[in-house]
Amino acid sequence: MLIYNDSIIYYCVCVAGKKGNVDLENDALVKVMKHQPSILQQMLATVLNTIMFEDCRNQWSMSRPLLPLILLNNEYFGQLRQQIISQQAPDKQGAMAQWFESLMEGIEPNLLTKNRDK
Known part of the structure; x- marks a missing residue:
C-alpha cells in the first residue's frame, strides 16, 4: 500500500503537475x-503521525511519500506542524519545533533523488 501511495503522490507532482502532454481535464x-x-x-x-508516534519498523519506506506530500x-504541513507542537507538553515544545526545523533543513522544493533521500 505504501509503494502505491508513493506512486500516486509522485504522479501528482511529476506528471499531473506538468501541463504539457497530459490531458488534465x-x-x-x-x-x-x-x-x-x-x-x-x-x-x-497519517504518514507523519505513523512515523512520529507509532512503532514504525521501517521509517525509510514510510518517509518516501513524505516529501512529495x-x-x-x-x-x-505548516498548520499540522503547529498543531503537533502545541499538543506536546510545554517543556517538549521547543525540542519538537527544532525537530521540524531539522526535518526541512536543506530541502529544496523538488523530487530529485538526492533531495528525497535527505
Whole structure:
C-alpha cells in the first residue's frame, strides 16, 4: 500500500503537475483530487503521525511519500506542524519545533533523488 501511495503522490507532482502532454481535464486522478481535495492532506497527516508516534519498523519506506506530500500541501504541513507542537507538553515544545526545523533543513522544493533521500 505504501509503494502505491508513493506512486500516486509522485504522479501528482511529476506528471499531473506538468501541463504539457497530459490531458488534465480527463485524467481520473485529477478528477478524484478535485472532488476530494483533502485526500492528500489526510495522507500527509497519517504518514507523519505513523512515523512520529507509532512503532514504525521501517521509517525509510514510510518517509518516501513524505516529501512529495509536504510539497503538495506546504500550507497544510505548516498548520499540522503547529498543531503537533502545541499538543506536546510545554517543556517538549521547543525540542519538537527544532525537530521540524531539522526535518526541512536543506530541502529544496523538488523530487530529485538526492533531495528525497535527505
